[in-house]
Amino acid sequence: MQQIINFVLRNKTFLVFLLLFGLSLFFTIQSHSYHKSKFINSSNVVTGRVYQTANSIGKYFNLGKENKALLEENRMLKSIVHNMDVDTLKDILKDSLKLNQHFKFRTADVYKNSYSQSTNYLTINKGAKDSIKIDHGVITSKGIVGIIENTSQNFASVLSILNTRSRINAQLKKTNHIGSLVWNTESAEFAQLIDLSKFAPVAIGDTIITGGQSTIFPKGILIGTINSYKLDTGGDTYIVNVKLFNDMTNIGHVYVIENLQAEEIKSLQKTKDD
């Protein structure tokens, strides 16, 4: 017994090192598996407050660009509204409260954004208090950003599409051929669409949008355009390099999308699986 105690005392630095190194390995491995990075994430109170303070100073630098983006979005929405059929417009105006809503949109500010690692996350300033939950989608007016991964009372962290763990259902705009949007860590401007059937009519410049198959994003959110493509080694599917519409390095305001029917769809799919 004496010897064991002596051994521990003599090697205590090494043992502490082993323990702490093991602990950090545990955190690292956990952060590589989906929905398990519960302890170490930037949606907690301390980091949230720090980023909030920094953001309250930094946001003024981007005001010009933000204004321009909002103006552009307003122009687009106005052109849709004013080109609509007058009758349908009246119906919508009359019944705007009774509309059968599928998706709820909320706005949020981005406090922290990263794009140079292989697993990138954003932190936004809305959390559980604003009814933001895990698996809500996050977009900007230009395109897709990511999926909510963790929430705290006032903040939430977003799994960016620039993350090797991100996998999003996407499709060609002109046909319904679907694939998965992933990221190969090479450039913040490009993401990759994989598992796209070789029968799909792929052409450079075509638009990629989100598919309606996930319960996270509505169908038709813009993602990007096809920059280049090749058949994968098996020869059955295309690997498409997608140039993102969003400048992922410069994101100020985002919309968080809640699918009000997600529960219903999921429970239906579950009963089918059983």
Added chain:
Amino acid sequence: MTKATLNIAARFIILVLVQVLIFNHIDFLGYINPYIYILFILLYPANNDRTLFVFLAFLLGLSVDVFSDSGGVHAAACVTAAYIRPVFLKFSFGTVYDYQSIKFDQMDFGSKLTYFSAMVVVHHLIMFSLEIFNISKILLILEKTLFSGIFTIILCLIISILFSKKRK
């Protein structure tokens, strides 16, 4: 709370904040970031309790991890760097040198450069290996280690010279 303890605590907090608020967003050429918070490990007094030092290094890494959502990669790199620091101290300053009494303000530039480079390379190599976590991308790991490492070493040298107490 002695003055030295306060000094170390202040250095800890300032380095973490400067790292996460400024240096994590430099993204030179798209992906090169300096990790200057390692200065805390480099300049920690050499004659202190080693167990405490390894633990502080863990806390330092974990704080940076929490801010940058990276799991435990910085923590792992920091504890390793802190644990093997005596080896590099001996290597850079010679076994004859009693490293218990090293004053970081007064060491000559050559040994400082060797010491900083060795520590930074070890730290960065572990950090990027764990971050990318894919042995088939070994080239990417080495590339990132090299470029970020050079950036970190230069900045660390500049900062340590700027803030050294030696006045000419």
